[in-house]
Amino acid sequence: MEINLISDTVTKPSPGMLDAMMSADVGDDVFKADPTVNRLEEKVASLFNREAALYFPSGTMTNQTAIKLHTKPGDQLICDKYAHVYNYEGGGVSFNSGVSCKLIDGHRGMMTANQVEDAINPPDFYHSPLTSLVCAENTTNKGGGACWNFSELVRIKAVCQKYGLAYHLDGARIWNALIEKGETAKQYGELFDTISVCLSKGLGCPVGSVLVGDKELINNALRIRKILGGGMRQAGFMAAAGIYALxxxxxxxxDDHKKAREIGALLESLPFIKKVExxxxxIIIFEINEDYLSVDDxxxxxxxxxxxxxxxxxxxLRIVTHMDYTDQMHEIFLKTLRTL
Structure with a gap:
């Protein structure tokens, strides 16, 4: 039995999801004529209490579109040093938008409002890039699935308003944060100018992300999606998976969070584990004590x-639990770790 814990993106559609996909009513989404895509977009927009949403083939394209919406070439965005938009999107910030990143040395991928304010370049000092955007990520991938304190996000919003900055949330795993913290999508929709949400992380869809915002921004996002090659035709087969997942x-x-905590607790008890975040x-991020065992071994x-x-x-190293990681797999994995 293969147990794949490299990411929550390795899942395959459940039987119910496959049924929904195969029975989807589809059209040509490039002409905005796919009824299932339209329904997904309306559903996600409503969930966050925003005017509009747009379906994308990937989370990276969703984030990159948002960055392009809020900036001009030569501008600078502020993000944590662990941010996905900086570390894991192929340098797209500079390639697609001509924008640089001011990196904050935060805590597990999360920065404070004071740090954000201190990082803003003086707008009248033309020798430095013009700060135009702040990006947050929830949960933080490189920070080990950490959830932001919502009140800190509110304080950062106040800084953005004070200095006229746009505010984007990379919400690739926002669903995990909502479940863990008992928060609502509407709370986030009221706070951010744009939010990207992923359907293939945690929710088990084969592909797809959605950008939410006001109508004007999403209309502009449609043009950027076209430029980036993100227009899809009968995308309703995939959008149906998103509706089913939500x-x-x-x-x-x-349940994924519970299994992760059990793995983390066991790892902490093992002599060859140096630290568990x-x-x-x-998401479980941990370090090997290489006096006992090398990472490769x-x-x-x-x-x-x-x-x-x-x-x-x-x-x-990183372990990510997900919907295809069954109770049986969990018991096998725990036993394997105990006897390694």
């Missing part, structure tokens, strides 16, 4: 048991 596969995220949702030992995790460099 209706049926949201609450079960709590604080754990809130479905640890990964190899798991591979021999048909168990797969991912390395992050500097002796750190």
């Amino acid at each position: 209706d049926n596969q949201m609450d079960r995220l709590a 604080p754990l809130e949702t479905n 640890f990964i190899l030992k798991l591979h021999k048991k048909d168990i797969y995790i991912i390395g992050m460099g500097n002796s750190k």
Whole structure:
């Protein structure tokens, strides 16, 4: 039995999701004529209490579109040093928008309002880039699935309003944060100018992300999506998966979090584990004590048991629980770790 814990993107559609996909009513979404895509966009916009939404093939394209919406070439955005838009989007900030990043040395991918304010370049000092955008990520990927304190996000919003900055949320795993913290999508919709949400992380869809905002921004996003090559034709087959996931596969995220906590607790008890990062949702980041065992040997030992995790460099490894990680797999994995 293969146990794949490299990411929550490795899931395959559930039987109910496949049924929804195969029975979807579709059209040509490039002409905005796919009824299922339109329904998904309306559903996500309503969930966040925003005017409009736009379906994208990937979270990276969604974030990159948002950045382009809010900036001009030569501008600068502020984000944490762990931010996905800086670390894992292929340098798209500079390539697509001609924008640089002012990196904040935050805590587990999260920065404070004071740090954001201190990082803003004086708008009348033309020798430095013009600060125009602040990007937050919730939950934080490189920060180990950490959830922001919502009140800090509110304080950052006040800074953005004070200095006339746009505010974007990379909400790739926002669903995990909502379940863990008992917050609502509407709260986030009221706070950010744009939000990207991923359907293939945690919710189990095969592909797709959605950008939400006001009508004018989303109309402009449609043009940018076209420029980036993101227009899809009968995309309703995939959008149907998103609708199904939002209706049926949201609450079960709590089970992923429970399994992750159990893995984290066991790792902390093992002599060859140096450190386990604080754990809130479905991502476990930990370090190997290489006096006992090398990272490569640890990964190899798991591979021999048909168990797969991912390395992050500097002796750190990552495990991500997800909907295809069953109770049976969980017991096998825990037993494997105990007897390694």
